[in-house]
Amino acid sequence: MKRYDFSEIETKWQRLWEENKIFQVKADPSKPKYYVLEMFPYPSGRIHMGHVRNYTLGDILARIKRMKGYNVLHPMGWDAFGLPAENAALKHGIHPAKWTYSNIDYMKKQLKKLGFSYDWSREIATCDPEYYKHEQRFFIEMYEKGLAYRKKTLVNWCPTCHTVLANEQVEDGKCWRCGTEVTFKEMDGWFLKITAYAEELLEDLKKLEGHWPEKVIIMQRNWIGKSEGAEIKFYISDIEDNLIVYTTRPDTLYGATFVCISPEHPIARKIAEKKGFLNKLQTFIEKVRKEKREIEAGLAEKEGLFLETYTIHPLTGEKLPLFAANFVLMEYGTGAIMCVPAHDQRDFEFAKKYGLPIKVVIKPKDRDLNPEEMTEAYEDPGIMVNSDIFTGLDSIEGKAKITAYLEEKGLGKKKITYRLRDWGISRQRYWGCPIPMIYCEKCGIVPERIENLPVVLPLDAQIDASGRSPLPNLPEFVNTTCPKCGSPAKRETDTFDTFMESSWYFARFTCPDYTEPFNKEEVEYWLPVDQYIGGIEHAILHLLYARFFTKVLRDLGYFKIDEPFTNLLTQGMVIKETYKCPVHGWVYPEEVSPEGKCLKDGCGEQVIIGKSEKMSKSKCNVVDPDKMIEKYGADTVRLFIAFAAPPERDLEWSDHGIEGAYRFLKRLYNLIIDYSENLKKISYISEDFKNLPNNLLKLRRKLHQTIKKVGEDFEKRLHFNTGIAAIMEFLNLLQDTLKEVSLEKEIVKKVLKECFEKILLILSPVCPHIAEELWKELGHDTFISLEAFPEYDSDLIEEDVFTLVIQVNGKVRDQMEVSVETSKEEIIEIVKERPKIKKYLEGKIIKNVVFVPKKLINFVVA
RNA sequence: GCGGGAGUGGCGGAACGGUAGACGCUCCGGACUUAGGAUCCGGUGGGGAUUAUCCCCGUGAGGGUUCAAAUCCCUCCUCCCGCACCA
Known part of the structure; x- marks a missing residue:
């Protein structure tokens, strides 16, 4: 019998796909389109397991969408500019272009070996002048x-x-x-x-809710960092100029006891010049610059330089000392703040250090605050006190009231600030x-x-x-x-910045050879990307920049869309356990004996098995995709990766696990090859399947239930692991059933042929090569990759009997097969007489009977 | 500190509020074999007993809602990720 020769099978089908150009697509307005895109790789040299996972997920989706009747755009290209090419040039004396293109060559071969259904005719390399000229x-x-x-x-x-x-x-x-x-x-x-689009970038996140991971939306929202507050004028008589401060707490204005500005603020310079301490300011600026890192990490102590001048409180007219302070950022707001030590922790610390007054203007509803006794600022809302005409107001209301009052007097205005730069x-x-x-x-x-x-x-x-x-x-x-x-x-x-190239590549894939940037018809047909797949590490930058570019290109008249990626899947990392020797540090699994001793240089120390971590060379826990393909074939690698974990979670690489996937494919191959000669000529129509014996009926029912589940799990939930589990389950049942049927009977052959064909069809998005091969063995001369996903028979999948779970007081006590025809009343009568149940009901009063059709019955007794 | 996510067998992971542990791995036992690290068959959460049967306990901890909770609500613990003087 033929052995499962994955290598031969895979090379053959990859060649046939390519020769027949079966994955090349054209815009076709008569068909619904679906655009699947995986984040294109940087051509670093070789692909790693993270890529394999990313592209496997995308390929399964592309393939099932194709089978479900969509016109699928599934392109691939290269994010080809970047620093590593220059580093390689430095290190090995190779020109960045040569290095990049030879990496592309190699990696493209690797991707082809994995059987991904890309339309390679649309390949893009961003370092190509024909690409970047549009940029x-x-x-x-x-x-x-x-x-x-x-x-x-x-x-x-x-x-x-x-x-x-x-x-x-x-x-x-x-x-x-x-x-x-x-x-x-x-x-x-x-x-x-990009700040010109801050509001729209923020607002449109709402359109992505439910389609993008919540986490990514939140991260972007925080990154944009919108805050609402007020700009307030503080007059400085020494220089006869106004200092504008930004605050989100105008309600605490009466509690301001000093003002701080960034050391780099032009007004600091102006004052220092006038007062003759420019050197002192310069020294301070340099010190702060040096400590910027610590300051940002919150490690440096707050420090200020008194500018020997005072600002005038806009409402009380009080003189407030002015400081240049290390914690005030020039880049945010106006680079100047009013300080309210009673109600802001940072100001509180500063005030304590420099002995500045603390004035309470907001008090909690249930108690009073005493500035002398305060150990930290009171930052929550409350009732306004010591605030002139605003005293007694709720502080939240006070915000708007004070802002309006300032606006009226020309002393300030409402202001929205973004953290985004x-x-x-x-x-x-x-x-x-x-x-x-x-x-x-x-x-x-x-x-x-x-x-x-x-x-x-x-x-x-x-x-x-x-x-x-x-x-x-x-x-x-x-x-x-x-x-x-x-x-x-x-x-x-x-x-x-190379983020520029990746900000619009998704659109260029719709018309990669067009002389102008975009062909309107192509762009309008294909965009937006329906499903984008990639790593969480791009949650903010790449995705925000691409969103920004989309809006800009829209406003420049190139697109009509507002958002580039309708759905986003952020796949988890591929991780593997690590081994650490107390002497040699991280060691390779090959350097560890079965007893867990380090074999490096005859070391013999007990190796510590570390937790699973992202694959990296330095931790010696990488698995090379090439080696895996060589050993098991692409279908097995794809199967294992899709099966081992749901896509958004980290995937733990397991050498045993991939063996299991391999075993499954071998089993499938041997099984179908075993019967294929007998089944080649067999055909069937649904009429044939009337009045089947019970075991074949059950088998067909399971088959159609599996088709339904796989269709939903693959296409809608993108949970390939559970779909594959269902296919395995079916194969288990199929093998059990085969033991008790005779192939002499025509009907058995028909059922078997249906089972084999449909199981190959639904498995084909995951393992396309073996599916093509066995499809052919069953007598077909079409590409399974271009076949339609099978329909399931919805009447058939309805069970006529079900397992009724019988509970007493919520505990499972018994179960029985019941026909779906049986009424609730009948069921109750039958169940009450069952010995296991009777025993629990004896001498008790049945207070309630909960009946869930086709599921369970629960007697509530006392 | 703030925000988000996750805690389920030896492991990866399944479970519209309705039989917890599907599927796979590991391990154990058996078959076939000169051989098995190939293949096939069976078992595999813990505890108990009157052991072809049955019972009890079990989804990070503790409470609550419900006829019924891994799932919903509250409190807490642990881990992971993101942000972090943004005024």
């Missing part, structure tokens, strides 16, 4: 609309990578890639005005998309002409040991002429 155009259009601008800012600087990092690329003060301590540097850079997109890197701007001595900043795009990244550049971008040193790149006046000019040498 340059978007940028210019944004610039012309005032959505892109240049400003000087204090930026995070990684001394190792020689680059600016976004706030979000800094993790606890360290570079997210290399781990070096990040410093600060003042630099000019380009920014996109504009997006700094300049990177001092080589391997990225050139920013299409030109600096002309006469005309200033001038965008490149659209017709001159792309501004091509020169590939003949050499990356030297410094690791710095070679672009500024390439005269043929830098020197150009001004598009406006024609005089000599210089190009911008920074490149875009």
Whole structure:
């Protein structure tokens, strides 16, 4: 008998799919579309299990949607710009482009080996000028609309990578890639005005509720960080100017006893100049800058520099001392705050340190507050006191009342503030998309002409040991002429943050070869992405930027949609247990003896089995997809990954588990091959299945129940694990049934053929190769990948008998098979006489009988 | 500190408020074998007994709602993730 030769089977079908272009799609308005997208990979060299999981989940969905009659767009591409290419250039002397393209080559082969149903004709690499030229155009259009601008800012600087990092690329003060301590540097850079869309980005999160993980929505909401408050004017007579502070607690205005501003606030400088302590201020600024990290971590003590001046309280006219303080951020609000120590913990600590007065203006409903006895600020709402005409008001009401009063007097106004900052997109890197701007001595900043795009990244550049971008040193790149006046000019040498490329790739997949950015018909047919799948690590940045781009491109007239991704699935990590030797640290499983001793250098120490963690080389717990495919085949790998855990949860890699998946496929293969010769010519229609013997009826019923469950679990719930469990369950029943039937009978063959065919159909999204092969063995010459998902017979799946659970006082005491025809009354009579139940009812009064049709009956007795 | 999620056998995990532990793994026993780390069959939450049968206990802890709770409500514990001087 034929052995399950997965390698031969898989290569063959992958070849046939490709030759027949069966996964290439075209827009077809007569068919419902479905766009499945997995986050495209960075071509780092080889795919890892996380990719395998991500793409397996997407592929199962794409395949079942195809079978359910959708016109499915399922593309794949490469997020090809980025730092690792330059690092590789430094380390191995390979040009980033060469490195990137050879990685793409390799990884593409790996993905093909996994049998993913991508339309490879739509492949995109973002480092291709034909891709990024459109991005340059978007940028210019944004610039012309005032959505892109240049400003000087204090930026995070990684001394190792020689680059600016976004706030979000800094993790606890360290570079997210290399781990070096990040410093600060003042630099000019380009920014996109994402804050102009803050309100819409926040508001539209409501449209995603129920379709995106709640967690992601909350994270984005917090990131945008909307707060409502007031801006209030505090006059400073020394400089005859108003200081504007921002507060969310205008109700505590009467409790303000001092005012703090950021040391970098222009007014601090102005005062210091006037009062002659500029040096002292400068020293303070530097100290604060140095401590920025600790300050942000909440570790540094609050510290202030008295500016030797006072502000005038807008309502009481009191003189309040003015400080420059290390905890006031220049970037948020107005960079200045009024301090109410009685009702703000930070102000309280500051006041205690510098002996500043504490004035209570809000009291709890049930008690009084005494400033001298307070050990912490009272931050909750309450009743307003010591607040002139507002005394006695509820503080929540007081907020609006005081704001209105200030507004009336021209002393302040209502103000909404967002935590979200504009997006700094300049990177001092080589391997990225050139920013299409030109600096002309006469005309200033001038965008490149659209017709001159792309501004091509020169590939003949050499990356030297410094690791710095070679672009500024390439005269043929830098020197150009001004598009406006024609005089000599210089190009911008920074490149875009690579989050730019991933902010719109999903749309380009609809028309990857179109000369203009987007083909209207394609974009309108395919967008938005119906199901987006990827890791939670992109919960904020990538997803927020893509949402932002979508809105901008909409406003530039390219799209009609507001949101790019209708549904989002964030899949869990692939984790594996770790082994740690007290001497050698993390060790590979091969370095551990069966007794758990370390085998490295004959060490012999007892190895500690650590908890399961995300696969990483440093922890020696990686599993190589190539090796797994080689050993078990792609179908087994896909099956195990889909079966081992629900998609959103972490998946624990198990060497035994994958054996189990392999065993299942072998069992299926052997079973069908065993019967295939006999069944090839068999055909059936539903009429054939009337008056079946009981065991075959049960088998068919189970089959149709399984079809229903798998359809729902795969397509609607995306819980592939339970669907696969149902298929396994069915196979178990099928094998049991086969032991008691004779293949001599025609009807048995018909039932068997139906079972085999349909089980292959429903398994095919998960294990497409073996499904194709066995489909052929059963006599078909079509691609199972293009077959329709089977319908289930809804009359058949209705059981005619069911197992009635019999409870007494909520405890299960007995159960019996009952026909669905039996009435409640009949059931009660029968059940009461059953000995096990009788025993519990004897001498008791039946107070109530709860009857759940087709499920259970519960006697409540006393 | 704030926000979110999760705690179910030896393990991964199933369970519209209705038989807890589907399915798989592990382990144990058996069959077939020169052999088995292949394959097949059976068993596998804990405890107990009068052991082909039956009983009790069990979903992090404690309370509550309900005829009925892993599931709903309250209090608490543990773990994971995100944010964190945002005024």
